[in-house]
Amino acid sequence: MTEPKITLATAWLDGCSGCHMSFLDLDERLIALADRIELVYSPLVDAKTLPETVDLGILEGAISSEEDLEKARLFRARCRLLVSLGDCAVTGNVPAMRNAFRVEAVLDRAYRENVTCNPQIPSLGVPALRCPVKPIHHEVSVDVFVPGCPPSADTIWYVLSELIAGRMPEPARVTRFGA
Ligand code: SF4
Structure with a gap:
């Protein structure tokens, strides 16, 4: 009898998408994964309702x-297990570099000082920035932390394989910050 598939949802908050690209680097292992996992929500698939x-x-x-905060809370409320994937999720990493500056200064730098054509700070269609930038577990509880920038495909494979087998992975055995 075939085992029921595990439902998986993924999202990127303030990240560069590199961690998701690393997931795609599983390459042919994605085919094996498709036998055990159903991707129900992700930037990688059409399904856009969690x-x-x-x-x-x-x-x-x-x-x-x-x-970002709204999405993290929604994931925490609806996902049985929550994984922080990559250094930005685990520590704040690159996005948190702006914590040394005021939000107004960051917006000025991005939208006025470095722009030659129609410089202005957008007010429509962009989410309000929070200060400070935080790792995910500072706002919602996280079950598994996977460092790396990005975590390698081998690391992601290890973590998913353990979770599929019903075991809690120990990512520190196979990855480290900045790896
Ligand atoms: S951890 Fe690295 S690869 Fe992943 S989103 Fe952050 S900067 Fe990109």
Whole structure:
């Protein structure tokens, strides 16, 4: 009898998408994974509504905006297990570099000082920035931390394989910050 598939949801908050690219670097192992996992919500698939209950949630990136916070809370509420994937999610990493500056100064730098054509700070269609930028576990509880920038495909494979087998992975055995 075939085992039921584990439902998986992924999202990126304030990240560069590199952690998701590393997931895609699983290459042919994605085919094996498809036998055990159903990707129900992700930037990698068309499904754009997070189901009410999900077995496993993976978040890339730090919490930098109100939209990031809302998504992290939604994932925590609906996912049985939540994974922080990559250094930005685990420590704040690159997005948190702006914590040394005021939000107004960051916006000025990005939208006025470095722009020659119609410099202005956007007010529509962009989520409000939060200060400070935080790692995910500073706002919601996280079950598995996977450091790396990005974590390698081998690391992601190890973590998913352990979780599929019903074991808690020990990512520190196979990856480290900045790896
Ligand atoms: S951890 Fe590295 S690869 Fe992943 S989102 Fe952050 S900067 Fe990108």
